[in-house]
Amino acid sequence: MQAWIEFGRGPLFRLAFCLMVLGLLRVVVLTIVGIAEAYRRNSDRIVPWKAIARQTLGWLVPVRRLLGGRPVYSVTSFLFHVGLLAVPLFLAAHVRLWRGAVGFAWPALPQRPADYFTLLAIAAGAGLICGRVFHRGARALSRLQDYIWPPLLLAPFVTGYVCAHAALGPKVYQEMMLVHIYAADLIMLTIPFTKIAHCVLAPFSQAVTAVAWKFVPGAGQEVAATLGYAGLPIWVANSRSAPAAGDKKEALVK
Amino acid sequence: MNRVYRLKFILWLVVGLASAVAAARFTQGLGAITNLSDPTPWGLWVGFDVMGGVALASGGFIMTAAVYIFRLERLHGVVRPAVLTAFLGYVAVAVGLLFDLGLPWNIWHMIVFWNPHSPLFEVGWCVMLYLTVLTLELFPVPAQEFSALAKVRRILVKGRLPLVVAGIGLSTLHQSSLGSLFLIMPYRLHPLWYSPILPLLFLISAIGLGMMMVTFESHSTAWLYRRKPETEALAPLGGAARWVLLLYMATRLADLAIRGQLRYLVTPGWHMALFWLEMSVMAIVPAILFSLPRVRRTSGGQWAAAGLGVFGVVMNRIDVGGLAHLSRGNHIYLPAWTEVAISAGVVAGATLAFLFMVERFRVWEQRPADPLADPHKLPEFDRVGMTWLGVPAIAGRMVYSLGFIFAAALGLALLAPQPAASRGVDPQPVHRARGGAILWIDGNLDGFGVAFPHDRIVKRLGGDTSCVQCHHMNLPRDRASGCYECHRDMYLTSDAFQHDWHASPEGGRLACVQCHPSQPRSAAGAKPCTGCHKDLTPAGATIPVKHYRAPGYVQSMHVLCINCHVQLAKQEGKPDFARCVTCHKERRGLTDSGDTTARPDAVRGILLPAMTR
Amino acid sequence: MKAAILTDTTKCIGCNECAIACKKANHLAPDSPRRWDAEDGLSARNWTSVVEGPNHTYARQQCRHCLEPACVSVCPVGALSKTALGPVVYDQSRCMGCRYCMMACAYGIPRYDWDQAVPYVRKCILCYDRIRTGGQPACTEACPAKATIFGDRDELLAEAHRRIAAAPGQYVNQVWGEHDLGGTSVISISNVDLSFLAPEHPAGSAPLPQTTALAMHAVPFAFTGVVAGMAGLNWIINRRMKRQTEGSDE
Known part of the structure; x- marks a missing residue:
């Protein structure tokens, strides 16, 4: 058991961490190259930088989304992200491990706030799982990895909290630690290759859409005509006056 | 799958692994990743990367001689690839040399500080000059693709014969001078x-x-x-x-x-x-x-x-x-895997450059077909939009980059076991336990200790005769010496014997011969301690004294207590009895990163093995 | 004066004071055993050591400061040089780290900072700064038994021969370093064979730089010869081919 723990936080951790950093670098570089290529191929080279920046920031800060459809879900998601970043990076025990490994460190959270952040992340994560499972729309859009990720992300939090607080025997403690370490390793190994890569790709996703996806002038009318709706009014993106009758076209033209 | 595609993927894997090793080479020094040593200061990098590399690149001057001097026109088709191989070979030699040199950023010193007596000086100069000649010989090939360079190309093609002759002269010199390097080592x-x-x-x-x-x-x-x-x-x-x-x-x-x-x-x-x-x-x-x-x-x-x-x-x-x-002493040099990785990485890099050149430029009469363009393959469509994705500008970049980062991460994971910046465990002297019936054991006085019910345990173990169950070694004329007398450091092993103290004026004032009657300067002929200290180990002590190196205080205490506690917990069906909190009532608060008293790295190494035993 | 050191192993008591004094004088860091250490005790942080030979004989291992040093002749950037006073000194600002000096030294003396990201070659420099100002090396100054002494090479050689002649039964009739590889500045006399200090090196041989001298002198001639030969050959072959094509045309 001890050997497995040492392996998990020794070589396996290093592999996972290096793969995470290099893998994220890779997707960033590939995305930028992809954007550049798409830009070069485009006939229309107008890029709405301002709109891209506005939308990116809008997704980052939940204030705007509060006014949208699901305020509770937005806030929960935001809090979940806060806990998710604060605890692994600023827990005193983690900071100390860093110092042992690389020789430098950064200020750590005091124990009490760190505990609160952990509990916050666990609670918010549980909320998000419920939100996904019990909402029909969300269920329809979810892939398998959407169900796997939240519990996987929560596993190190739960085991870490238990290890830090419960009075356990050495054996149970080690088992908890094992789960804690291997779950964290698995997360880091898979981040660059799954949807969690949005942690670095988020600033680019709006740009990819804006640069790579263009419609020829009058595309809306052509699509409508093909579908047999010629002559009906067409809903234009970013306008609030959507006609009630054009539901199908809306989805298509957007 | 395509041969070229597969080969390139493997080459990128090798380059990735070599990159990780290269990072370690330049941050931790040569000793960390090579098997080189003071008796064997040259190894694979000199033998293969430099000497082998220069030899492998000899096709360049042989072929230019055959075609441009001896006019064997039949071989004209292989001149260009041979010159390209030579050029890349010498570039690989230079890159390999940068890894082998201790101070690679000083490589230009050879241009400024001269020592014409040195064969290596001559080799260095010839390689530099020949690399220049090769660049000029090769330049017309890529220049073919750019009309702006047509003039330069014409001049170079016209002046080819002097270049070829100079290249042959330089090659003759340094190919042989690599042998001269070893003339000075008749005893090696x-x-x-x-x-x-x-x-x-x-x-x-x-x-x-x-x-x-x-x-x-x-x-x-x-x-x-x-x-x-x-x-x-x-x-x-x-x-x-x-x-x-x-x-x-x-x-x-x-x-x-x-x-x-x-x-x-x-x-x-x-x-x-x-x-x-x-x-x-x-x-x-x-x-x-x-x-x-x-x-x-x-x-x-x-x-x-x-x-x-x-x-x-x-x-x-x-x-x-x-x-x-000839081997010197017990030193036998065999390259470390990291050295092999660097050499392989340099070769892989040169091969990738070769493949790039032959695919982009007219190294052969006919450029090879695009390795990814298979005439029998249907065009690939995007699964969502059913749009044709086209051929990406950098063929296979997704797969190549994936191979590269995977190999690099694997290399970094394999390389790190040496704690580059760890200072190890600092000495922490142990202070004696204080108290009477209940002893407060807190060796480094950091406030986190154990209240040890000494009298209660004595009673439990059988009263006055039970001392020897724990106290296994005593100072002269002492009945039960404290643990701290010998286990003098919290984590480090300490010397229970104290050699120098025995000779010092404040200690035993013993002359050397009193303990070492025969062979001087060796422990082999020394008298055993019990020769003088008759009551060093009390009769009936349960813990045997094997040598005079006392393990760290923390480890000693844990081994002594935990073994009995675990046994008793099993015998009496009280699992709580063997838990950490039974003795450690206060949890060590992990409050801030500046805390130097708690040492997780030391504790990890010492506590956990003791607990699982 | 030609600075030199004479070590008489019959007087050495193996106390290691020379090594300790050397460490202090050259500000060398404390040492710990490393993977790359040789058995003779020298390392980047130990420039001299005391080696135990047969019959509890203690001999000093250190740079011999050859009269015609191989290390100086092979250094491509001239970082090592033989000073007029005698010591072979090292200029670390010139070094590029090729380690050819370590390969060339028949005694295997130069050591390397294998554990440093910015490594240098390390070896005894006969305390050049001290002897230049009229002092003597730290090791000879520290020796309590006067087993290793500093002085002029000729005088020390005479002293060595005098000692051997005075007590022929006590010494092997040889002065190590008198003629070896053209002679060295660090010489020794002993009651046992001192070849354990440099195992595969036969005594009384020619200076090493001579071995490469011939090859190096041939360089300009070889280059000129090859270039002239190639150009000439090409001229002849071209003329012949031209004649042939002219012949076939006619």
Whole structure:
């Protein structure tokens, strides 16, 4: 058991961490190259930088989304992200491990706030799982990895909290630690290759859409005509006056 | 899948691994990732990357000589790839040298500070000049694609003959001077390799190698890109190589005979085995193979014979560079996997550059087809939008980059075990436990300790006669010495014997001979401690004293207590009895990162093994 | 004066004071055993050591400061040089780290900072700064038994021969370093064979730089010869080919 723990936080951790950093670098570089290529191929080279920046920031800060459809879900998601970043990076025990490994460190959270952040992340994560499972729309859009990720992300939090607080025997403690370490390793190994890569790709996703996806002038009318709706009014993106009758076209033209 | 595509993926894997090793090389120094040592300061990087690399690049001057000096027009088709290989080979040598040099950023010192007595100085200058010549010889090939460079290209093509002649002169010099490097080591190189005509031997073998390398490379790339092999044109090259190899063998054996060292050919041992293996692979077997018309006239035969010879000559360079040296003391040099990784990475990088060049420019008469363009393959569509995705500008970049980062991460994970910045465990002197019936055990006085119910445990273990169950070694005239007397450091092993104290005025004032009556300066003849200290270990002590090195305080306490606690917990069915909190009532608060008293790294190494025992 | 050191192993008591004084004088860091250490005790942080030979004989291992040093002749950037006073000194600002000096030294003396990201070659420099100002090396100054002494090479050689002649039964009739590889500045006399200090090095041989001298002198001639030969050959072959084509045209 001890050997497995040492392996998990020794070589396996290093592999996972290096793969995470290099893998994220890779997707960033590939995305930028992809954007550049798409830009070069485009006939229309107008890029709405301002709109891209506005939308990116809008997704980052939940204030705007509060006014949208699901305020509770937005806030929960935001809090979940806060806990998710604060605890692994600023827990005193983690900071100390860093110092042992690389020789430098950064200020750590005091124990009490760190505990609160952990509990916050666990609670918010549980909320998000419920939100996904019990909402029909969300269920329809979810892939398998959407169900796997939240519990996987929560596993190190739960085991870490238990290890830090419960009075356990050495054996149970080690088992908890094992789960804690291997779950964290698995997360880091898979981040660059799954949807969690949005942690670095988020600033680019709006740009990819804006640069790579263009419609020829009058595309809306052509699509409508093909579908047999010629002559009906067409809903234009970013306008609030959507006609009630054009539901199908809306989805298509957007 | 496509051959080129697969090969490139493997090459990127190798380059990725080498990048990780390179990072470690430049941050931690040569000692961390090589097996080099003070008695064996040169190794694989000199033998293979530098000497082997220069030898492998000899095809350039052989082919330019054959085509532009001797006007063998039949070989015109292989000149360009040969010059390209030579150019990339020398670039690889330079890159490999940057890894091997201790201070690679000072490599330009050779231009400023001269020492013409040094063969290495001459090699360095020749390599620099020849690399310039090769660049000028090669430049017309890429310049073909850019109309702006047409003028420069015309001048270079016109001035080719002087370039070729200068290149041959420079190559002759440094191919042989690589042998001169070792002339100064008659006491290091084995007599089977050391010879005053080492430069000549190096030159002859380089000429043979150049011919074989061109053959080998031509057939390998023909297979790779499914081109028609140039078997007809290359057949006379094999025939010539045979004569060169025979000349080499004759020269080498004659040299051994003249120097009177023939007896080593039959003196069994590492060097004899190495010599015969090397000679067979580099000269004897290829010479025989090239003499058989059936081998010389078929592409497979040419490929095999040339490949064997190439391998053999490179082996010869590695032998001279390190394997054939007389061992000094117990030091035997074998390259570490990290050294092999760097060498392989440099070769892989050069190969990728070669493949890039032949795909982009007219190195051959006809550029090979795009490796990803398979005429039998249907176009790929995006699964969501059903739009044609087209061929990406950088073919296969998704897969290549994935291979690269995976290999690099694997390398970094394998390389890190050396704590680059850890200071290890600092000494922390132990203070005695205070108290009476209940002792407060807190060796480093950091406030986190254990209240040890000494009297209660004495009672439980059987009263006054139970001391020996824990106190296993006593100071002179003492009945039960405290643990801290010998276990004097929290985490480090301490010396329970104190050699110097016994000789000091405040200590025993003993003369050396009182303890060491016979052999001076050695522990072997010393008197045992119990010779003077009759009551050092009390009668009936349960913990045996094996030596006078006392483990750290924390470890000693844990081993002493936990073993009994675990047993009792099982016997009496009280699992709580063996838990940490039974004794450690206060949890060590992990409050801030500036806390220096708690040492998780030390605790990890000492506590947990003790607990799982 | 030609600075030199004479070590008489019959007087050495193996106390290691020379090594300790050397460490202090050259500000060398404390040492711990490393993977790359040789058995003779020298390392990047120990420039001299005391080696125990047969019959409890103690001998000093250190740079011999050869009269014709191989290390100086092979250094491509001239970082090592033989001073007029005698010591072979090292200029670390010139070094590029090729380690050819370590390969060339027949005594295997130069050591390397294998554990440093910016490594240098390390060896005894005969305390050049001290002897230049009229002092003597730290090791000879520290020796309590006067077993290792500093002085002029000729005087010390005479002293060595005088000692051997005075007590022929006590010494092997040889002065190590008198003629070896052209002579060295660090010489020794002993009651046992001192070849354990440099195992595969036969005594009384020619200076090493001579071995490469011939090859190096041939360089300009070889280059000129090859270039002239190639150009000439090409001229002849071109003329012949031209004649042939002219001949076939007619």
